[in-house]
Amino acid sequence: MDMARVWPIVCQYGIGSILLALGIWCGITSGYFDLSTRRDRNLLWILVGGFLFLLALVSVFTFWLPYIPKEAGA
Numbered sequence: 001m002d003m004a005r006v007w008p009i010v011c012q013y014g015i016g017s018i019l020l021a022l023g024i025w026c027g028i029t030s031g032y033f034d035l036s037t038r039r040d041r042n043l044l045w046i047l048v049g050g051f052l053f054l055l056a057l058v059s060v061f062t063f064w065l066p067y068i069p070k071e072a073g074a
Contacts, residue, residue, distance in 0.1 A: 009058055009062060013055050020048070024044060024047065
C-alpha cells in the first residue's frame, strides 16, 4: 500500500472527525441541539452516520477495490 494514498484519507477524515465532534459539542452546549427532542437526536445520528458512511465508501475504493483481480470482473 502506497502511503501517498493513505495520508489524504487520514488527514481529511481525522481532522474532519475533530471538526465534527467540535461542532456537535458546540451545538449541544449552546442549546442549538436539544437532545430531548427526537428531531435533533435524529439529526445527530444522520450527521455521524453520514460521516462514517463516507469514510467507509472512501476506504472501500482505496483499500479493497483496486486490489480485486481483473479476472473477477469477467
